[in-house]
Amino acid sequence: MEQRLKIFVQVVKILLGILVIQCINLQVFHFSYYRRLSEQNCIRTIDLGIPRGKIFDRNGRILAEDKTCFHLVYVPYDLKEPETVASVLSSILGLDRRELLKELEKKSTNPFERRILKRDLTQSEIAAISEYAFKLPGVFVQAGLDRQYTLGTGACHLLGYTGEVSQEELDLLKDEGIKPGHYIGKYGIEKQYDQLLRGKSGGYQIEVDARGHQRRILKEISMVPGNNIILTIDQTIQEACINALGNREGAIIAMDPRNGEVLALVSNPSFEPLNVAKYLMSPYNRNNPFLNRAIAGQYAPGSIFKIITEIAALETGEIGEHDRIECTGSMEVGDRIFHCWKEEGHGWIDINQALPFSCNIFFGTVGMKLGVDKILEYAKLFDLGKPTGIDLPGERSGNLPSSEEAGGAINIAIGQGAISVTPVQLCTMISAVANGGNLWKPFVVKKIVAPDGKIIKEFQPSLKKTIFISDETLTILKRGLRNVVKFGTGAGANVPGIEIAGKTGTAQIAQKELGLPTRGAFACYAPADSPSIAMVVVLDEASSGQAARIAGSIIKRVFTSEETVSETTISETEQTQTLPSGSQGFE
Incomplete structure (x- = not known):
C-alpha cells in the first residue's frame, strides 16, 4: 500500500511539474502571442481606409476627390452562419447570393479584421440593414471613403480608377502599410502617381462584447491625407x-x-x-x-x-x-x-x-x-x-x-x-x-x-x-x-x-x-x-x-x-x- 502511495505521489508531482512548465510557457514565453490574441478577440481596429489626395485641373477645379460614405462590412470571426447572412443580404440589397457566399466564406489572414462587402451604401440600404440587423451577426454599417470623379466616364482613361489591392499587389506593397481591403490606383493617373496620392490609413480601436458589438472607443487613429496633383488638363x-x-x-x-x-x-x-x-x-x-x-x-x-x-x-x-x-x-x-x-x-x-x-x-x-x-x-x-x-x-x-x-x-x-x-x-x-x-x-x-x-x-x-x-x-x-x-x-x-x-x-x-x-x-x-x-x-x-x-x-x-x-x-x-x-x- 505504501509503495502504491509513493507511486501516486510521484505521478502527481510529474503532472504538477508539467502543469507548471506549461504555465510558464504560456505566461512567459508565449505571453505576447496570447495577449495579442485576447486583445483581438475583445479589442478590434476599425480601418476607415487610405485617404487619397485630390486631383485638380490646371485652373484649380477638382477632377477627383474622396468623399465620406458608408460601407457594408463583416468580421469573419463573428460570422457564424454565412449562408443565412448571404440569403438575407441578397434579398434586401439585390446582390447575387452565390457571390456573397463566396466572399463571406473566403479565407482571411486575420479573422478579426473587417472586410468590405459593398461600398457607398444608399440611405435606403442602410435602413434595410438596420431593420434586419438581428439576422446579421458579424455584419455592420461602417463609415469610410470612396472616390468621386467630377467628369465621370468623360475622363476615365485619363484619371483612371482605384480598386481593392490584389494578393500579388499586396505582396509588393505590404511594407508600405497596405492591408487586405485597401484601395490603390489601378489605371491612369491614379495608378501612375499612386504612391504620391496615397496617404496613411486611420480609424478607431474599439472594445467589443462576445457578439462582436461595439462597447466603447479606446483610441482614435488619425488619417494622414495624401498629396494633391495639379494636371495640365483644362x-x-x-x-x-x-x-x-x-x-x-x-x-x-x-x-x-x-x-x-x-x-x-x-x-x-x-x-x-x-x-x-x-x-x-x-x-x-x-x-x-x-x-x-x-x-x-x-x-x-x-x-x-x-x-x-x-x-x-x-x-x-x-x-x-x-x-x-x-x-x-x-x-x-x-x-x-x-x-x-x-x-x-x-x-x-x-x-x-x-x-x-x-x-x-x-x-x-x-x-x-x-x-x-x-x-x-x-x-x-x-x-x-x-x-x-x-x-x-x-x-x-x-x-x-x-x-x-x-x-x-x-x-x-x-x-x-x-x-x-x-x-x-x-x-x-x-x-x-x-x-x-x-x-x-x-x-x-x-x-x-x-x-x-x-x-x-x-x-x-x-x-x-x-x-x-x-x-x-x-x-x-x-x-x-x-x-x-x-x-x-x-x-x-x-x-x-x-x-x-x-x-x-x-x-x-x-x-x-x-x-x-x-x-x-x-x-x-x-x-x-x-x-x-x-x-x-x-x-x-x-x-x-x-x-x-x-x-x-x-x-x-x-x-x-x-x-x-x-x-x-x-x-x-x-x-x-x-x-x-x-x-x-x-x-
Whole structure:
C-alpha cells in the first residue's frame, strides 16, 4: 500500500511539474502571442481606409476627390452562419447570393479584421440593414471613403480608377502599410502617381462584447491625407472634347504645341470608374472600353502622313513648290492600279493644291521619287514608331516598318501599309510643325502639392529634340495646311474668325468590297499664325471630314463662348465617306 502511495505521489508531482512548465510557457514565453490574441478577440481596429489626395485641373477645379460614405462590412470571426447572412443580404440589397457566399466564406489572414462587402451604401440600404440587423451577426454599417470623379466616364482613361489591392499587389506593397481591403490606383493617373496620392490609413480601436458589438472607443487613429496633383488638363477643353465626341468610338487629344502640356484627353468607348466590374462583362466589354485609344490605339495615319512626305520631298529637292504632276484618278504601277479618292482625278496640280485636296496620285508619285528609305528616315525624325513618353501607363509605340515591310513607296507615302501610329504621336508631330520643329515630350501632371500647400515637385516641359526644317519648306507646308481648312478636305473645321491649319486622313478598315466603313482622322493647330493648341481627332468608324468638323467645333468652344457641336448634329450633316473600289481608294 505504501509503495502504491509513493507511486501516486510521484505521478502527481510529474503532472504538477508539467502543469507548471506549461504555465510558464504560456505566461512567459508565449505571453505576447496570447495577449495579442485576447486583445483581438475583445479589442478590434476599425480601418476607415487610405485617404487619397485630390486631383485638380490646371485652373484649380477638382477632377477627383474622396468623399465620406458608408460601407457594408463583416468580421469573419463573428460570422457564424454565412449562408443565412448571404440569403438575407441578397434579398434586401439585390446582390447575387452565390457571390456573397463566396466572399463571406473566403479565407482571411486575420479573422478579426473587417472586410468590405459593398461600398457607398444608399440611405435606403442602410435602413434595410438596420431593420434586419438581428439576422446579421458579424455584419455592420461602417463609415469610410470612396472616390468621386467630377467628369465621370468623360475622363476615365485619363484619371483612371482605384480598386481593392490584389494578393500579388499586396505582396509588393505590404511594407508600405497596405492591408487586405485597401484601395490603390489601378489605371491612369491614379495608378501612375499612386504612391504620391496615397496617404496613411486611420480609424478607431474599439472594445467589443462576445457578439462582436461595439462597447466603447479606446483610441482614435488619425488619417494622414495624401498629396494633391495639379494636371495640365483644362476642364473646359476636356468637356468640349467629351461633348463633341459624343458616343462615337475614337479618341481626341489636345496639347499646347509650345511646351507639350496635354490640355485634354478623351477616349471612347469609356467606362464608369466607380463600377469597373460591369465593364468586364458582356455586352459592356465589347470594343475594349479599357483601351485608352489616345495613347494605345494604333491606327494607319492615312493622309496625315503626307505631311512627312511633303517635308521629305521639299527638303531633299525631289520636287519644287511649283512642280506639277497630273492626277487622272488612278495610276498603274507594275501589275497594280492605285486610285485617288477623287475618281475623275485632280488634273495637273502642284504641292500647293495637292496637300489641300489630298491627292493620292501626286503624293504616290512623289513617294516613288523619294523611295521608302528616305520617307522612313524623315518619319524617324518625328519619333514615329517610338513611345512619346507621356506620363500615363499603357502607352504603345505604333509601328514604323522596315523598308522590306513597308509595302512600297506609294503606300508609305500616303500613310498606308504596315505603318501605324497613336493619336498622341500624331499630336506631337503636328505640334512640331506648328512650332517650327520642336518635338516636346507630352505630359499631364504639372505639380505635386502636399496637403499643407508645399510644392513637392513641379514638372517642367521637356524638349526631346529640334528637327531642322528650312523656313521655305515650313512656309509652303503651313500655307498648305491652312488651305486644307480654307477650301480643302478639312473645310468642315473652318471657323469664321479663327485661323485653323490641319490635315485630314482616312483609311479603310478592310477592302471596300466588304462594305466596312472608314476610319477618319484630323490633325490640326490654331491659331495658324501663333499656335496655342494642337489637336488630333481619330474616329474608328467615320470620315476624315467628320473628324474635322468635330475638331472645328472644339476649337470654336475654346476660343469663343459658343458650345461644341454635338455628335448627333455632326453625324446628321455629313455621312460616312464612300470610297471608290480598289485597295488604294482612300483619302
